[in-house]
Amino acid sequence: MSKLIRSRKGEHIDICVNEDVNYSYNFFDDIEFVHDALTDVNYDDIDTSTTFIKHHLKHPFMITAMTGGYPEAKTINKRLAALCEKYGIAFGLGSQRAMIENKGLTETYYVRDVAKTIPIVGNIGAAQLFQYDSTKINDALKSVDADYLAIHLNTLQELVQPEGDRRFAGLKEKIESVCREIEYPVILKETGAGIDRSVVKRFAGWRPLIAGVDIAGRGGTSWSKVEEYRGGIAGPFGEWGNPTPACVMEVANTGIFTIASGGVRHGLDAAKAFALGADVAGAARPFISAYFKGKLDEEIELWITYLKRAMVLTNSGNMRELGRTNVIITGRLADYIKAKSMING
Ligand SMILES: Cc1cc2nc3c(=O)[nH]c(=O)nc-3n(C[C@H](O)[C@H](O)[C@H](O)COP(=O)(O)O)c2cc1C
16 A cells, blocks of 8 residues: 555656646636835835744745655655745645555655754645544654644545545544644645635634635646546546635635645735735645756745735735735636625625
8 A cells, every 4th residue: 555655646746747737727817916106115125924823934935735755755855845944934745644654654754854943734635534543643743743734635636546535425524523633733725626615614613623724726736637647537627626816715714824825836926815815825836846947946036036026016015915905806717706706695
C-alpha cells in the first residue's frame, strides 16, 4: 500500500509540472479593481502583514499542500518551507497518509528545522479518516511539529482515480469527531473543486469546530485532468467545480478564516481575493513549477511586488484597507454569482 502512495505522489508532481492540467477558465479574469489615479500610499510604506489564525505572517500567502512520502519529497518540502520562512508565509505539507502507514517516511515531511516560526499545516484526506483514528493523526502532526491540520475533501479526484476511494457517506461525522478529538485547529480544504458556504454551514456548531477553510476552488489545477494522465477517465468532469472567487465571497462572508486558493496565479489574483474577503491567498502548482525552474525566490518576490502594486493603485496601505476595496465583477463570474445567489437565497 505505502509503495503505491509513494509512487503516486511522485507521479502527481511530474504531471503537474510537465502537462497542461489547468481548468480552461480562470474566474479571477472577470474581476477588476477600480484604478485610483490619486493614491495616497507610498510603495515602500505598504504593510502586507496579516494573521493566520494564531500566527503572524509577514506576507499574506501560503504554499498549499503538495508532497511528502518519497525521497525527493524531502528536498522539495525543505526548500519550499525554507522559502516560506524567509518571506514569512505559511506552508502546507502534502498528505501525511504515507508517513502514517510507514513511520520511516516522517523525515520526508519534517521541515521545522528550516521553518522555525511560520505556521506549518499538516494534511490528511477526509476519506482516510475511515482508516485512521484521531490518536494516529495527532501523533503524525506531533512528529512533524505542525501547528494546524488541513483535512482535504477530494471526492472528484477519488472518483476519477482508478484506485481511488468510493466511500464517502459519513465523512462529515468523521471530520467532526477528529475536530473534537485532536489537539490541533482544523482547516477544511478542497483540492481544486472548491468549498462553498453550504459545506461550511453543514457542520454542527461549525464556528468553534472548524478554524478555517482553504477554498481550493476551480480555476487552477484540475485534479480530474491530473488523474486522466494516470489512467482515469475525466471526460466532462475535467471542468467540474465551484469557481474560486465565488467560493471566497461566500465563505469569507460567514466570518470564518478563509484561504483563497485554486487558480491564484500571482499577486494580482491574490489582491482580488483579498478584496473579496480572503484572509490569506494560497497556491500549489505555481510554486512547484518555480521550484523545478530554480526560480522560487523570483516567483515569491513577484507575488509580493504585484500585491503591493495593486495596493498602491487602489490606495490601500494595509490588508484591512485592501479588504475594503471595491471590485468590478463581470462576465461568467458575475453570471455565476447572480445565479448562485438565487439558490443560496
Ligand atoms: C503536485 C501537487 C500535489 C498535491 N498534493 C496535495 C495533497 O497531498 N493534499 C492536499 O490537500 N492537496 C494537494 N494538492 C492540491 C493543492 O494543495 C491545491 O489545493 C490545488 O492544487 C489547487 O491549487 P493550485 O491551482 O494553486 O494548484 C496538490 C497539488 C499539487 C500541484
